Amino acid sequence: MGGEGTLMGNVLASARRVMVGFFAATLVAIPLGIFLGTSTFGRAAFNPLLSFLRPLPSMSWIPLSLLWFGITETQKYSIVFMGTFAPALVYVIEATRSIDPLLIRAAQNLGASRWQVMKEVVLPGSLPQIFSGMKVILGLSWTCVISAELVAAREGLGFLIMNGKEFFQTEIVVMGMMLISITVLVTDFVFRIIENRVLKWQR
Amino acid sequence: MISIQQISKNFGEFQALQHVNIDIQKGEFVVLLGASGCGKSTLLNLVAGFDQPTTGRVVVNGREVKSVDPHCGMVFQQYALFPWLTVLENVAFGLKMKGIARHERHACAQRFIEMVGLQGFEQHFPSALSGGMRQRVSIARVLANDPDVILLDEPFAALDAMTRQVLQDELLQIYEKSRKTIIFITHSIDEALLLSTRMLIMSARPGRVMTDMKNDLPMPRNVDVQLSPRYNELKAQIWDTVQSEVMRSIHATSH
Numbered sequence: 001m002g003g004e005g006t007l008m009g010n011v012l013a014s015a016r017r018v019m020v021g022f023f024a025a026t027l028v029a030i031p032l033g034i035f036l037g038t039s040t041f042g043r044a045a046f047n048p049l050l051s052f053l054r055p056l057p058s059m060s061w062i063p064l065s066l067l068w069f070g071i072t073e074t075q076k077y078s079i080v081f082m083g084t085f086a087p088a089l090v091y092v093i094e095a096t097r098s099i100d101p102l103l104i105r106a107a108q109n110l111g112a113s114r115w116q117v118m119k120e121v122v123l124p125g126s127l128p129q130i131f132s133g134m135k136v137i138l139g140l141s142w143t144c145v146i147s148a149e150l151v152a153a154r155e156g157l158g159f160l161i162m163n164g165k166e167f168f169q170t171e172i173v174v175m176g177m178m179l180i181s182i183t184v185l186v187t188d189f190v191f192r193i194i195e196n197r198v199l200k201w202q203r
Numbered sequence: 204m205i206s207i208q209q210i211s212k213n214f215g216e217f218q219a220l221q222h223v224n225i226d227i228q229k230g231e232f233v234v235l236l237g238a239s240g241c242g243k244s245t246l247l248n249l250v251a252g253f254d255q256p257t258t259g260r261v262v263v264n265g266r267e268v269k270s271v272d273p274h275c276g277m278v279f280q281q282y283a284l285f286p287w288l289t290v291l292e293n294v295a296f297g298l299k300m301k302g303i304a305r306h307e308r309h310a311c312a313q314r315f316i317e318m319v320g321l322q323g324f325e326q327h328f329p330s331a332l333s334g335g336m337r338q339r340v341s342i343a344r345v346l347a348n349d350p351d352v353i354l355l356d357e358p359f360a361a362l363d364a365m366t367r368q369v370l371q372d373e374l375l376q377i378y379e380k381s382r383k384t385i386i387f388i389t390h391s392i393d394e395a396l397l398l399s400t401r402m403l404i405m406s407a408r409p410g411r412v413m414t415d416m417k418n419d420l421p422m423p424r425n426v427d428v429q430l431s432p433r434y435n436e437l438k439a440q441i442w443d444t445v446q447s448e449v450m451r452s453i454h455a456t457s458h
Contacts, residue, residue, distance in 0.1 A: 100283075102279060102281060102283045103283055103285060105253055105271070105277075105279075105283070106277070106279065106283035106285075107285075107296070107300075108271040109251060109253075109271055109273060109275075109276065109277045110273060110276070110296050110297035110300055110344070110345075110348055111273035111297050111300040111301060111348065112300045113300070116300055120296075120299075120300075121285065124285070124287045124288075125285075125286075125287065127287070199287075201286055201287045201288075201328045201330070202286075202330075
């Protein structure tokens with residue numbers, strides 16, 4: 001059972017993979033989702049691709065990502081990205097639908113252009129729904145990372161419990177699982193603090 | 204100033220407006236008066252450019268309305284304030300859209316917040332305000348944008364009677380100070396008489412302007428005008444016109 005440094009190293013390795021993949025996916029999904037949510041034409045054009053991507057479980061991307069990137073960090077990031085991008089996009093598009101159309105009228109009436117309506121009304125107005133969707137996506141990111149690490153990795157929490165299993169070290173396996181749970185709880189807590197800051201008008 | 208020419212508007216089979224012609228001069232306070240379902244909101248939405256007429260056209264300041272036009276500022280019955288912005292930011296919204304610098308637009312918004320009596324509430328979010336205060340913010344937001352025409356769609360209908368009276372008084376003062384052209388929708392004869400310089404009484408199915416009537420009650424006005432004999436004369440006159448129309452529409456809907 002490795003020292004504390006390696007334990008922490010495994011936690012950090014997984015956390016970094018989650019963060020990079022999660023932020024990459026949301027950074028693309030939020031603007032794209034807002035555009036698609038406000039553009040019937042955009043939705044029509046993008047829907048076939050989205051319908052193809054959406055049913056694919058994150059696990060199904062693992063073989064392809066290994067062929068493309070090998071057992072590298074990029075491969076882990078790509079698993080998280082591909083596993084979360086489509087559901088994140090669907091969440092954002094749905095969130096834009098929750099906006100009161102009257103607010104969009106009011107903004108146009110006050111001189112907002114199409115771009116300004118998206119930036120000043122649709123984005124802030126759908127942010128509560130986007131946040132609650134992102135919480136689910138963050139959980140999903142962890143699932144992606146752990147499954148990627150279970151299949152092929154040299155470090156990380158998934159690697160830790162898989163390695164424990166190889167050596168019949170049940171205590172390592174259980175501890176790894178507890179660490180996953182604790183890490184997810186901590187990230188969720190941090191996420192909630194950020195959410196409360198950003199959405200202070202909702203209280 | 205505003206010219207509504209041969210407007211008809213159909214929603215599928217239903218004819219909401221039929222051959223409506225109205226000319227409104229600069230500085231008039233026009234009240235569209237009618238029972239619910241007579242197409243008055245539809246007409247206002249056409250003037251604001253939210254919707255396009257089936258036939259005919261709307262011309263504001265010599266330009267035909269083809270899309271949403273910021274020259275006609277709209278005050279909605281449901282306030283339509285942005286819940287994520289403070290009072291100050293809500294009032295400054297239109298100025299921000301024009302690209303006016305933060306300091307300047309906040310200074311301007313501050314003036315209108317004071318005009319509607321909301322100083323001290325600049326940093327509040329709309330959710331912390333009462334209905335009357337929210338509608339004041341909405342009015343300040345439109346005024347700050349300095350439109351040529353202000354459109355109000357039953358702005359006080361959701362408020363309690365006392366708050367409504369206070370806001371009616373304030374709107375009169377704003378009108379006298381700014382001399383903006385105003386189109387105001389209501390189904391209250393009292394509200395129409397108190398506020399307007401001209402009243403257009405609409406009939407339903409299809410929506411048409413039935414009577415075009417000048418309101419000669421003296422300006423400046425306040426709620427006391429409701430006690431004058433001339434007020435009651437006009438009120439009786441309007442009621443005569445409206446009564447038969449209301450009866451007709453009640454019969455039409457009960458069958």
